[in-house]
Amino acid sequence: RKEVEQDPGPFNVPEGATVAFNCTYSNSASQSFFWYRQDCRKEPKLLMSVYSSGNEDGRFTAQLNRASQYISLLIRDSKLSDSATYLCVVNRGNTGFQKLVFGTGTRLLVSP
Amino acid sequence: DTGVSQDPRHKITKRGQNVTFRCDPISEHNRLYWYRQTLGQGPEFLTYFQNEAQLEKSRLLSDRFSAERPKGSFSTLEIQRTEQGDSAMYLCASSISPGRTSGNTIYFGEGSWLTVV
Numbered sequence: 001r002k003e004v005e006q007d008p009g010p011f012n013v014p015e016g017a018t019v020a021f022n023c024t025y026s027n028s029a030s031q032s033f034f035w036y037r038q039d040c041r042k043e044p045k046l047l048m049s050v051y052s053s054g055n056e057d058g059r060f061t062a063q064l065n066r067a068s069q070y071i072s073l074l075i076r077d078s079k080l081s082d083s084a085t086y087l088c089v090v091n092r093g094n095t096g097f098q099k100l101v102f103g104t105g106t107r108l109l110v111s112p
Numbered sequence: 113d114t115g116v117s118q119d120p121r122h123k124i125t126k127r128g129q130n131v132t133f134r135c136d137p138i139s140e141h142n143r144l145y146w147y148r149q150t151l152g153q154g155p156e157f158l159t160y161f162q163n164e165a166q167l168e169k170s171r172l173l174s175d176r177f178s179a180e181r182p183k184g185s186f187s188t189l190e191i192q193r194t195e196q197g198d199s200a201m202y203l204c205a206s207s208i209s210p211g212r213t214s215g216n217t218i219y220f221g222e223g224s225w226l227t228v229v
Binding site: 004008041042043044045046087089097098099100101102103104105 | 156
């Protein structure tokens with residue numbers, strides 16, 4: 001079993017739709033949590049950090065449930081430019097450094 | 113461009129040859145990481161440097177792999193006697209210690225694509 005599990009998709013949605021991605025992680029010692037976005041054949045880029053209290057950045061909302069070891073990302077009013085792979089990431093490092101563990105990613109395709 | 117820089121961006125090599133990738137981190141970033149990403153998978157951690165010290169290595173980093181960061185600035189990742197299974201994108205990333213104004217966000221380079229034929 002992978003340490004970070006995600007549905008690979010693809011999720012095909014029309015413009016304007018709301019779409020939700022989930023992931024689960026197995027290591028309860030994980031320190032911090034993120035969503036990264038990766039375009040085809042490009043490097044991953046940080047989309048947002050994820051906190052237990054939930055956090056929002058424009059059309060994006062992320063949520064962490066430590067008890068269930070579950071992380072979610074909600075995208076409202078999808079845009080064509082949101083088409084990408086969304087990587088769920090946990091940091092297993094100690095305070096000395098960040099050791100990021102990535103899920104396989106969930107592919108999103110937004111169509112006109 | 114002041115981001116993480118990697119060179120070469122693409123490399124095709126014959127099985128058994130050695131290859132070396134270079135990474136120049138963001139200036140003043142004391143932490144440097146190497147990751148590997150194969151098709152359909154997320155990036156996997158390979159190794160981590162703080163300044164010139166290599167502080168952690170993944171079990172994925174076999175004896176054929178060696179990474180260095182001799183002066184605490186740029187880093188190299190060498191793969192000896194390449195195998196077809198080494199074909200992947202090799203990502204370098206850098207960050208700064210927590211507590212500094214930039215926080216500890218990890219910034220990735222554009223990656224070096226390796227194809228072993």
